[in-house]
Amino acid sequence: MNANSQPIKLFLVVAFSCTSLLVSLTPVLAKPTQNRSDAKTTVAQATTFNQPPIPLGPPPGGRVRGGAKRGPVGTLAACPPTKPDLTALVPFTEEDNSVINVWAQTTVERPSWFFYVPYTKDLPYTVEFVLQDRDSNEIYKNAIALPDKPGVIRVSLPTTAPALAVNKQYRWFFTINCDKQKNSPPTFVEGVIQRVELNPATVQELQTTEPLKRYALYAQKGIWYEALTTLAELRQKNPQDAALQTEWRNLLGSIRLNDIATEPLLLETPSSAK
16 A cells, blocks of 8 residues: 555645646746736827817918929029938828928917928038018028037027917928029928917916926827927936937827937027028
8 A cells, every 4th residue: 555655645746846836937927918018008108199180271381301302494402312301390291182281389479490400510501490471471580500410409489589479370481501602492391380379277287287298288289389399308308218218209200200200309409600
């Protein structure tokens, strides 16, 4: 009887050891599943921009990318081709007839525009920012200095310029002229901006929330210029923050400017050219 019971005892010992090993491994194996769930939640909560519909009236048109443009006699622009091209960081839509509409909203009197500029200050190019009303009357005009290196620059409407009126549309132009004699057409981008008012409850929420949530609220409400400016300022204060870099990529990706999302955000706005 003792001889027969010995294999049974050995089997029970081995079975108990395997069961204990499986129990001890179960929490370890469950952790990656939990992490994957958390990652999905983070991605699902990523902020995207809700583009409002184009306002009634004539379509805004515009040009979100620079690039070579043929002049009236078929000559190419003097600016050398780059990749990416000169780009306005603004939402745009493409219509069935190949017309591009570049249009976005602001809530402030004097907003900021952001542009990816591929040319640097060592080149003898002239740069100009112009703002007009709907009747093509010039509201503001200023020469802009090229940056030290290619990247995204910020151009703000100064306090000396007239404030934007609520519910009125304005057309802006950012132009780089690479030909001193101006015999060749410049490379440029253009679009329309409209100042709107938010309801009092949203205004109160914006005033009392922290900057990252404020950025998300602007994006959800379709207020492009303040969403972009708020996030850009956060990135400038925290240039190594990976979460903010991800938000920046998400925001520009939501308006199909993925190629600009990885370009450097320059920390200083270039001063006016002399």
